[in-house]
Amino acid sequence: MRWSSLAFLIAPSQAALRFGCSTLSIQRLDPVVEPGNLPSAHLHQIVGGNAFNATMSGDIGEKGTCTTCTFSEDFSNYWTAVMFFRHPNGTFKRVPIMQNAALPNGINGGMTIYYTQKDFFSNGNQKITSFPPGFRMTVGSPTTDTLDKARGNIGLRFVCLQDKNTRFPELPDFPTQPCRGGIMTVHHFPSCWDGKNLDSPDHQSHMYATTKEAFQEAGPCPASHPVRMPQLAYETLWDTTQFNSMWPSGAENPFVLGFGPNGDDNGYGTHADYAFGWKGDSLQRAMDSNCMFNACENGRPLKSQGVAEMNRCAAKQVVKEPLDGWLTSLPGQ
Template sequence: MKWLSLALVLPGLSEAALRFGCSTVSIQRLDPLVEPGRAPSSHLHQIVGGDAFNVTMTGDISEKATCTTCTFSEDFSNYWTAVMFFKHENGSYKRVPIMQNTALPAPINGGMTVYYTQQDFNSNGNQKITAFKPGFRMTVGSPTTDNLNAAKGHVGLRFVCLQNKGTRFPELPDFPKQPCRGGIMTVHHFPACWDGKNLDSPDHQSHMYATTKEAFQPAGPCPASHPVRMPQLAYETLWDTAQFANMWPKDGSNPFVLSYGDKNGYGTHADYVFGWKGDSLQKAMDSNCMFQACENGRPLKSQGVAAMNKCAARQQVHEDIDGWLTELPGMSSMPMKQKKEVKFQA
């Protein structure tokens, strides 16, 4: 997202905007939102945040975690996305590693950039922002999205072909069609209007409503059905696809695939479980701090990169995810009909 431009509009703001990094806390097939209690889950996830990440997660997560991979040491939330793989012409798969954003302190162990802002990433405002509550959770996007028009409809879910880590345009609804010199960035932009009642919903989305618009335009007002403006949550994940440039298929076809079998990127999606300690996030949203100025107790407690990188969730699914694989993790145990359909609930 366009984090550079926010620095140009700092004067006069009365509400905070957070941008921070989180190291990887786990890479494994668990999904406590969509497939609670199932180990392993259907496809591989890249997870950051608190070490309480588990096969099932209920209640106040901040009371169960002992450490976090995020900059703010009071944030025990978990943030996760599907993993990206490179598919070789010989049919084998290799997990694509993630890279640190240049806006973040080195050397963060992979991970992602997380934002909590107001309207978008080009401007901010002075609305009253209500922080998420203990037990809150949501998803955005759906792995069942299977065509370009539907993908375009998910306005906040985009890919960027990086020339370098500062590239932010153009935003694409599907995978880039050519090698990207600086890698590929995925953007997951969550809805920010809450119904004011439900911490979750059966589809993990109906309790929220998105008024997101294209290309950094301020989000629209919340509707009467979802009247409470919450932080605009978003993830940026940078995938080091450039290391596969010399293996690009001779026919020019896209070689990248998401961990549930999506070779177009139409079904890109992300999950969130709130886990900030006490009222720390609300304090931040009520303050006028911006980015690094929110650290060191002003008003949020923060930690160094060494502590972030040290934190890890317990590995509960033991399988090879780093070698050259004959199938995507989870695909070998899937019925052939389901392999062809590659359909999972969002």
């Protein structure tokens, strides 16, 4: 698909979105990397529209009936690998998810989603083109296996929380000591599109990253990927605090991402997936406005919903397996 060059002629926009999405489902499905597989290789935490399933195609914004996100026109899906605590006895327990301090109270786990264009504090003034229907992408890879490679994945980071407002330092791997407020994972996606492909075989090469650390404004897009899209980012807060007393003094990090036989205990393979599903032209309308964060809610210009409505939405659990309590192995491993 080729995106119209008319997009470049519209006046610059100024919007920046930050909003919460409660957990839609936790199961082994991955319609981007493993379409049709029931189940996928490892477990994911998914938020967004309830059309999520093993095979998704076309405009998913027209297929959902509810969404777990603040903006009720956003039927996109956002998902990441799940974090586990690995006990010294070899068993595993899933780490629960907390809501971000900047969001309304009562959100059921989930993630904080950002669509920005400049940085965390300013909404910018350049033209931002919405992702088109059918668009999808990934960032990071579960096969990343060295610290140098992890450092090179700018924007894929961990934060050892003192409290929910902690934002620094951002680490390329897991913290090496217990964190008083939990652990946050951060996933920044590339924002430069080739203007042609809704996806690519590796789910990444149709995009180009000029990302900088910590919500800084990305660099200019290259000629090969000239279309500036929103800087999409996820924040997930994991409540690791309940396991800190089980972390033996002097022992290595006991937290793992839930893939591979014993999990990724370095965090090098942190990754995330995205499938666009905003209804109609709603995201473009937002990007063409000058609102910022919760000022974009209540029809200014986006429709929004309350926490109770977000929490009520759920996807069908098609992969049924034990996920709670102490497990003898990671799901799928």
